[in-house]
Amino acid sequence: MTCPLCAAPVLAEHAFCEACGHELGAPACAACGAQAVDADGYCERCGLRQPTGRDEAELTLPGGAAAVTHKGLRRARNEDAMALLEAGDVTVAVVCDGVGSSPRADEASAVAVEIAAPALARGTGPAEAFALAGKAVAKLGSSPDDAPACTYVSAVVAGGRATLAWAGDSRVYWLPHGAGPVSAVRLTDDHATSTGEITAWLGADAGDWKPSVRVFEPPGPGSLLVCSDGLWRYLDGHTVPGTAVHPDGRPLDLARELLRHALGCGGHDNVTIVLIPLGGQHG
Amino acid sequence: MGDQPAFTLQIDQNKYLPLDGREVHAILTVSSTGTVTTTTSVPAEAAEVIIVDTSGSMSGGKIREARQAAASAVQALRDGVNFAVIAGTDTARVIYPRGRTMARASRATRAEAQTAIGRLSANGGTSIGEWLLLARDLLDAHPDAIRHALLMTDGQNNESSDAFARALSACSGRFVCDSLGVGSDWVPAELRKVSEALLGTFDFVRNQSDLSAFFNRITQESMSKTVAELALRVWVPQTATLTFVKQVSPTLLDLTGKRADVNPLTGDYPTGSWGAEEREYHLCVEVPPGQIGTEIRAGWVKLVRPDTQEVLASGNVLAQWTDDLAQSTRINGKVAHYTGQAELHELIQEGLSARAAGHVDVATARLAKARQIAAESGREDTARLLDKVVEVDPRDGTARLRRNVDKADEIELDTGSVRTSRLRQGGEGS
Incomplete structure (x- = not known):
């Protein structure tokens, strides 16, 4: 030795x-x-x-859902946070993206998913879970000038449909299963100006915000994609190979494929990708 | 050491490197925040040796000047300080007190020492190394004291350079020595070696009337030291090279060659004794190529007491590779400032050497460029001295050397070039 x-x-x-x-x-x-x-x-x-656990992490659930998060190629740390869990027939995903211009943004996103995901799994309504997370993030700030902040998007999948809630520019897409290449269909509208600054977030300086809420019923089998802007900024015009979205394909492989695409395009920001199979035999 | 001040170490750098970037630069600011003063607490024990050049080259006005300087230095000693006075020719001898021990400063011993100094006359050769070795022997008897020597000479050493280098190396790390140049034909080169080896300053006092104030400052500074010997302990990765470690403020002092290996990746760089003060260091590390997004610790810096291994402060020098040019091309303001100050010093030294050797074109180019940097970085005194040596046409920037240059101006320019200015608050580029 x-x-x-x-x-x-x-x-x-x-x-x-x-x-x-x-x-x-x-x-x-x-x-x-x-x-x-x-x-x-x-x-x-x-x-x-x-590398810390948060810099680069993967997660899969027995029901098939999968998630990856990566700090990307330009940022020193990962300020995205994600949660993915199952409770009975319910699958819950929450993705938060720390606001780069706020202090300790990584803490804000971590606290938000930690509070919101278990609440949603217990059956708490999407707006209420959002409010709980918002309160916890607001407590991190000592003043409006020192207010850690993050975006928020949640998806609760149960009974063949998905309930979505969001604030800011983290998004949900629908990836239909198909034989050929498929394009992602956007299901959420950003709270952001035309130049990209977000107009809604969680934090002590956020005010009393209600999230946007939408219920989505899939037209057929496919995957729900919940992601931060580190992925979707590279989705415009991008098609996902059909084989990757094939019912026999593993969601984790598709998540890795999407991550490679984001890093291949430059990986300018933290990347978080959650995929939940939905519709068809998945129920 | 209940009086030991608290230390802080702050690191200024731009950690982002382009993909082919290999050089990491950082400025370390080390501050001792202690408010240890001679009136509010028990001062550390101090030992001071005053060395007067009494060689033949000092005869006439210079020996009178040196006698007055030494008497002023003795006058500035605080009661209770251990002290001795050495007269130096081709040998060294203690002229006060008698024998090879030091006296304790009091009204009586100061007066006796000044009487002995008043009898000094100039006669014989010059062996500065011998003088320093005798000072070392005297100071070695006070291992727990802040040990300091003050050397007054015209710098015309006629010792062999080998013997001088051996003596400097034997004294290095044992005490700090500040030097005072005497006379208008003083030679800065030898005293620069003393200052580099013994981590002290070297100064030229132009007006006799400023001597008392000068000694008050030097001895006060020396007696305000409360920590005897600290080192910067620098680690770099196995595949990296520590290119240089330089003190850049208040004066330029290259510590690179003074490394003492701690282990294959870590070395200690001596910084001498500390009081309540702030110093800045410039560190450059050459790192192997890295991958985009990867962050490494390119340097781990600790301020340590080598005798006890106690770590007083520490900090990280980082490197992270990026393909974002906006990040990697930003130069840290402090790094830029001190790079400029070091360049100014080199230009002045090269310019004065070229001028002495009769290389007019080189001297003109270097000194004119130095004039420009001095003006831009707020070194008004240096710019004014450069104006006495080189004349720059404000309309077209053409420069020429002035014919009649006061020797004292040249020496002041030469010795003063190691002093750096501080970056102004909110300075450009920061």
Whole structure:
């Protein structure tokens, strides 16, 4: 056994390298493999900041729904947050995107999904769950000038239809299953100006907002796509290969395919993608 | 060390690198926020050696000037400070007190020392290294004190450069030495070596009447130090290279060559003793190429006491690769400012050397460019001195060297070029 930093011989039972003082038994680096990741999350050999769970994560449910989130290629951290859970016959997805111009936006989005998703799974109405999340995010701010903020979109799938609620520019699309390439059909309207600034959000400076709510009944089998603008900014004119949306295709594969597309287009923002099969034999 | 001040370390940089970017620059601002003063708390023990050049080149006006300077220095010593006075020729001898121990400053010992200084005459050779070695021996008897020497000379050293370098290296890290240039034919080059090796300043006081104020400042500064010896401990990744570590404020001092390895990735760079003050350092790391979006710690900086390994402050220098030119081309204001200050210093040094060697074109180009940077970065004093050496036509920018340059102006320009200006609040580019 040798020290990962100075390569001096070390004994397995030692806590520190006797030659250079490096603490032994630290987590291994994702890039160089040295057991040298320190408490701040940097490798003490190659310097790489280790990816955190939130930087890059995947999630699947037994019922087939899948989600991926990624910090993208331009941002230092992921300020998107997502929740995807099942309760009986109900599937709940919530996606929030931290507002870049607000402080601690990553906390805002994390708190919002943490509060809203379990509430929706318990049967709380979409507007009420939105209000609960809004209250929790508002508490993070000490003043209107220090107000962490995020967008919000929720989808509750039950009994063959989806109830959607949103504020800001995170969106829901419909991807019909088909033989050929398919284009995504948008189901939500952004709360945003023509130049892209959002006009509704969660946060201490948000005012008393009611979310937009819509019930969607699928025309046939397909997948509900819930996503942040890190994906949809690259969806215009983009067609998804039919095979990927095929009833036999795994939603996780389609989610990864969409993520690759977003990163391939530049990955300018955090990307979050949730896919829930809906209609047809999925019920 | 109940009086030890608190330290902070702040890092200014633009962490974004273009895809082929390899160089990471950062300015470290180290502040000691302590309010330890000589009136409100027990001062740290201090030991001061005053060294007077009494070689033959000092005869006439210069030895009178040096005697007055040394007497002023003694006068500025606080009661209780350990001190000694050395007269230097081709050998060194302690002229006060007698023997090889130091005296405790009091009204009586200060008067005795001033009497001894008044009897000094100029005669013999110059071996600055020998003087510093004797100062080291005296100061070594006070290992717990803030150790400091004050050297007064015309800088005309006739020791072999090897012997001088050996002596400097033997004294390095043992005490801090500030130097004062005496006379108008003073040679800055040798004292620059002393300042670099012993982490001190070197100054030229133009008017005799300013000497007392100068010594008051130097000895006050020295006696206000409360922490004897701190180092900047810098880690860089295994595949990276630490290109340089320089003090850039209040003066320029290249610490790169003073590295003491801690382990293969980490080295200590000495910073000398600290009181309540603020200094800035410029660090440059060459990193291997990285992938878009990847963030690394390119440098991990800690302010440490090497004797106890205590970490007083720390910070990260980061690098993140991006294809967004708006991010990667932004230059941090402080990095730009101190890069300019270092360039100004180099231009002045190169310009003065070229001028001395008779290379008129090189000297003119360098000094004219220096004049421009000095004006742009708020160094009015430096710009004024440069105006005495080089004349720039404001209409078309053509420059020519002035014929009759006061030697004192040239020395002041030469010695003063290591002083840097601070970036003005809200300064351009920040």
